Each structure stands twice: as structure tokens, then as C-alpha cells.
Amino acid sequence: EVQLVESGGGLVQPGGSLRLSCAASGFTFSSYSMNWVRQAPGKGLEWVSYISSSSNTIYYADSVKGRFTISRDNAKNSLYLQMNSLRDEDTAVYYCARDVVVTATIDYWGQGTLVTVSS
């Protein structure tokens, strides 16, 4: 069974930093690309970042480019999102999500971790 478990969310002040983690199990993590997707309270889904299976290809949404860094450790079956210079508008539930490259489909999602940016 595919499982994705996010952690690292919490309350942080504007301008602060936070590092999210996602622990993957139930599939060969090193064979899949991964994404971070976020959802502000009461709002829709917003794609944030993508990383290929070997970390060779990385993409970011314009809203986080230059502030967020995606990375992965295939030996630890883990995905990360380093978030710097956080803003109020970054407040959201952050989901880790698996990507099936052949069909360009995000097929499995974690349960999400809440990041609240507030003074």
C-alpha cells in the first residue's frame, strides 16, 4: 500500500523558515518523481514544486521560486521542502504527492501538514 506521511508543519513568523519532510513507503520511491501541492484554508489546490526521480529535473511555481527548495533522499525514501522567507500567503496545508511521469498524473497524496505563517 502506497503511503506518504508529511511532517514538519507548524506556526512560523513572517520571514521565517521551515523544513517539511515526507516519508514514503509501499512503492519503489527512487523510481518516481514527486511533487509538493498546497491548499490554503478554504481555497483550492496549488501546485508548488516537482522533482524527478534522480533529482535531475526540478520545477517551482512562480509564487515560491527563489524562496523554496525541493530535494529528496532516495536512500531514506524521503522528500523535503525547505521554505525560506515565508509570507502570510504561504499559510496552507502542504501535501506530498507521487507523480507518474508516463501519464503526467499525480496519483497518490499524503494526508498533508499545516503551515501557518503569522506574527
Place this chain on the structure above:
Amino acid sequence: QSALTQPPSVSGSPGQSVTISCTGTSGDVGSYNRVSWYQQPPGTAPKLMIYEVSNRPSGVPDRFSGSKSGNTASLTISGLQAEDEADYYCSSYTTSSTHVFGTGTKVTVL
């Protein structure tokens, strides 16, 4: 990348059919048959319902079907059931090699 456009809400009685539209551009929906649909009940993570415009993952009822014409994709739920009440989001691959999501549609079963 702007969000794909969906109607805010649709509703129907049990047993009826409802259709949700998802309008994009030639830079996303219009360029690829890489449109997905997700179901999200309140307080839960999204669940994949349709991929590559019209394919259903294992376990998804055949009441759910998808189609696409030009820059607009559609999700139809036939034989609406109470358990179908949720938010639904479309998503498309883009010419920038990224994903873009729709604005979301709340489905209400009357």
C-alpha cells in the same frame, strides 16, 4: 500559470447526472490528453478519480467518466449518490512541464 476555470458549484438529486467543466488554454488542457480529476471530501486529501482525460484508476466506480474537447475537459458523474458529495478539482500537465489545478467545484447531492 493561471488556474483552470471550473464552476464553483453544481448540484443534483440522487440518481441524476451532473457534469463539471474545466476550461484551460492551448498551453495546458488544449495541448495534452493529460487531464486528471480529483475528489476531495471535507478534511481529507484529494483522491484520483480520472487520469489521461478518461481513464479510471482501479476501484473508481464507472459512474465517473471524463472527456475533453479543445481547451475544455469535463467530468460527468452519472447516477449521483450521497457519497459523491465533495469538492472536485481538475488538473492538467502544461507546456512548461508543470501541473496546474482547477479552481474547484463543490458537488451537492440534494
